[in-house]
Amino acid sequence: MTGKEFRNLAGRAGFWVLILIILFYVLFPFYWALVTSAKSESELFDRAEMLPSEPTGRNYQPLLCFDDDNFVANTITSVLDCTVEDAETGEEVQVPFNDGFFTGLQNSALVSFISVAIALVTGSFAAYALGRIDFPGRTMMLYAILAMTMFPQISILSGLFNIVSDVGAFGSVNSLILTYPLLTLPFTVWTLTSFFQGLPGEIEQAALVDGATAFQTFWMILLPLTAPALVTTGLLAFIAAWNEYLFALTFTTVNPEAKTVTVAIAQFSGSVARQEPIAEIMAASIVVTIPLLLLVLVFQSRITAGLTAGAVKG
């Protein structure tokens, strides 16, 4: 083994140690949520152990056991054993399905997708203007858009409430579609603006020389080049909308059908009175996090596939 080979090997080993450290750091609390979710009520306050002594799927039952006869439902039933002993009769009965949680998942998905679509479309338009065109009023617009999120959410809540009731959206998911641009748009605009600024000017000039209009240049040439930024901001905006709590709690409080999943989780009531059902909350958090992770897994390969693909030659 030559010196150089050893250095390479040591470097690679060191690299994988780094990866492991990062993985441990980001994943351990998640693992702990998983461990907590697999504990029974009594075990929650016992001495902390790395593995639950008797892992139970009980906390997942109300979240996943839908009473239906199809492949998914049957698989879940076979894994989780969706029955529970009735306290009075002692008979095995089907676990009651938590409808609110499921409705919440659907609402969150709907609201998040629409919010991201709005943010990306309007945001990329604005960002092209702010990033590629130098016009009077540009700096003012950048700050005006950022100002949308510069107040703490709680201070603008009453003002937003007035708007939401004025347009008649109070108590429906429309209220969230209306207000979530406050969270997603400024971030989208600023990020995309900085990415548009980073693109080399030659591309655009070439397009303009070839007779393309400014809008064509933007839509057909520059936008595809910012795909990594679009994916990144889209993912971050999606997660922000999916995890939002305060607006959802305030604007959908009157209508259980419009609750999002975070509100549904926060309103879990435990089987034991006045005690927070922490294990069930952890189980729910795992269930809501997994769709997000799948989404990231699908889109992550696009994150760094931009200019490196050879947009500019020489």
Next chain:
Amino acid sequence: MADGGGQVEEREFLDTSPVNYVSALFIILGVVAFLFLISLITSNESFQAAFEDNLFYQADNLPDGLEIDPSNGLISGEIDAEPGTYRVTVNVSRFGAEQGLEFPFTSFNWIVAEDEANAQVVDAGSGQFVEVNSVSITNPGDQGNVIGENVLLQVDANDGRGAQFGSIFLSFLQNFGIVIPSLILGVGIYCIRMGIKLYRRNLITALWARQLMMWLFIAGAVLMIDGFLSGGENSGGLILAVAPWAFFTGVAWFTMQWLGKNEHLFVGAESITSRQTRTAWNLLVPSIIILILVALQPLEQTFIASLTNERFASSQEIEFVGLDNYTQLLGIRLDTFPCYDDPNAPDCGGEDDVESPRRYYRNTIENYTEWGYRPLNEFSILGADYVLSARDTDFIDSIGNTMLFSVLSVSAELVLGLFIAMVVSSNFSGRGLMRTAMLVPWAIPTVVSARLWEVILRDNQSGILNVALLNTGLIDSSQSWLTNPDLQIISMVFVDVWKTTPFMALLLLAGLGTIPSDVYEAADVDGASKVRQFFSMTLPLLRPTIAVALVFRTLDAVRVFDVFQVLLGGSRFSMASYNYEVLVQRQEFGYASAVGVVIFVIILLFTVGYVRLLGVENN
């Protein structure tokens, strides 16, 4: 020859050109905008109410000899009682006009003058007239000497404040704000200016006019359609107010379309810059609509409310208090307390004698505690002792907490995020999974992650962090991560860094992706070391991305709420959780809005600093 003839022909044509009509149309449009604003203001009932002074007092069952003046509520007359001060024991309630809530009141002072009972029933607390259900008048010196019982006094007025400039101004702000009227006014002035410029055949003006009309027409049409569809109470008024606007902008827009085919009627040519500027504003329109529709009013109302003493669930009159909320929030002062003056306190500021310096210290600040200052911190520099005091010590504390938290967590996140982004951006198998795993903390809902950390940080044997650290021998005894004041901020930073580093890392990862790889190839050829490449190439090229990431992380850190609220539960505040406390527990909407504005200003300062330092602004 032919050219000259053409010019003459054109000039002749210009004199009777349709452009003149278009320019007249624009001037009319400007006037319509003014009329629209006026109709908007005059048709608003709640604003009109501010002008009215329809107080009407009525008292039933008054004691013999007393009368009430219906216009001002003055009760006068002669009663069979000794002159002196009488107490009116009241059992009254006041009704909030809209909420229908009851607020109990305790007592009012009714002063009977020498020879006549001459009084107004005034709420001793707020000094405003109230609706009184029943009044019994007794002499406090002689229990049971009841002068009148169950007097029913009614104030029939909307709020009883009458027409005053302050209240009219405030009512205007609350009903319309500043920005919307200014916008309409601005559009009006702009239209008239355009009319004049069009008359001079200015091509660039014409092109801008066409674009403005298109958007105004679309906005008017949408408002009209919305008015028809919703069919609510106010829709008739809205449609009437919008109709002329939509009509004239529509006509103007279609006229300007004609212009597109007749550019030769105008003078001048459009430069590329001007055309690009128009494109820019066109592209910004969707964002501007969202800005005006969703963000403008709440932000503006927060500013306005911060200048008032508004409270929730209270029918107390809202008054314009200027900057009082801010002086209360931010009032701090630094005083010295000279020890040598006090013979009883030789150890002033020292540690072994706590009692006497305290006493002396109280004497020192006696004169300003009257102004509402309370000591916050005592320290000595170069032998002199100082005391820092504030009017709202909780808030000044929360500023300190938040700033410390923000600086620590954002800088840790930047370093850690950059590190993770660099590692993950390199090519290795399992990269996709790694990137997904990296985002796990960010993906867990904030509502849940705070609870999760509460479980991890428990100070008993079920807290895994304490157990793990004890087992490895890093600490000797279990730490109270969330209740020990020395550890609280560190714990908050730790939790926040874990939660939000993925955000930073993902943004920086995308930023790294836009750096063309040939830059590095060139550097490799030149023999630059990797470390040197990082500092002299990666960092500078990543600067705009870092700036944006820092702006948004700082924005979130300064507004931090969930972790402080859930994990510290009011034992220590961040600015936003103090805001929540003031708003929800104390219900002081005006004061809480001022807190919001202070947070806003701090974030703005940070943002401008980042932008200036790292330059996202410059192309």
